[in-house]
Amino acid sequence: MxxxxxxxxxxxxxxxxxxxxxxxxxxxxxxxxxxxxxxxxxxxxxxxxxPYAAIGYRVISNLTNAVHGLRQLLPQLAEFLERQAADPTLYDDRRGGPNAMPADDTASAAAYSLRSAMRHVSELASDLNLARSHAVHLGNEDPR
Structure with a gap:
């Protein structure tokens, strides 16, 4: 195993x-x-x-814990990108292309998107907590 x-x-x-x-x-x-x-x-x-309701509960519970961890991870990644925006060696590989942006703007936009995702993570975490709180009460009778 x-x-x-x-x-x-x-x-x-x-x-x-x-x-x-x-x-x-x-x-x-x-x-x-x-x-x-x-x-x-x-x-x-x-x-x-x-095979059993208890296994479903364990999977839901672990996924809930993972999503709760995103509440810390996403802001840390946003902070990383904000620091990168100030790095003079940073570049955007679309240099001169039709969608090109200054690298600091690209990094800032990515950081903004991560921070924006936090509201969805909070909603997902809340929904998963609710699913977990229901699933914990489920079990299966022994068919024997």
């Missing part, structure tokens, strides 16, 4: 190291795990991936 906590702690220990490769790969892992869950809970797989 693979335990997600062990995999994460092995590859991405909380206290680091924190570097560009580790950060990028952690985000890639999140994307791949969501893809895995999409497939596992889809048609043809959901009976084995979600």
């Amino acid at each position: 693979i335990y997600g906590d062990d995999v994460v702690d092995h590859h991405w220990p909380y206290d680091g190291p924190h570097n560009d490769d580790q950060t990028t790969q952690a985000a890639a892992a999140i994307s791949r795990l969501v893809r895995y869950l999409n497939n596992a809970t889809g048609p043809g797989h959901s009976d084995s991936a979600l």
Whole structure:
């Protein structure tokens, strides 16, 4: 059996190291795990991936925790982009193209979009909390 906590702690220990490769790969892992869950809970797989209500609760609960973490992550990424906007080495690769913007404006626009996403994260977190608070009460009778 693979335990997600062990995999994460092995590859991405909380206290680091924190570097560009580790950060990028952690985000890639999140994307791949969501893809895995999409497939596992889809048609043809959901009976084995979600055999009991308690498993659904555990999945919802972990997703709720992940979304709550975005409340910290998104503003930190916005702050990073705001610092990048002040970096004289920053450039926008659309130089001279029809959609070109000064790099500081591009970084600022990305930061603004992340901050804007926070209202959606808060709403999603609230809805997931509600789903979790209902799902925790569900169980299945032993068919024997």
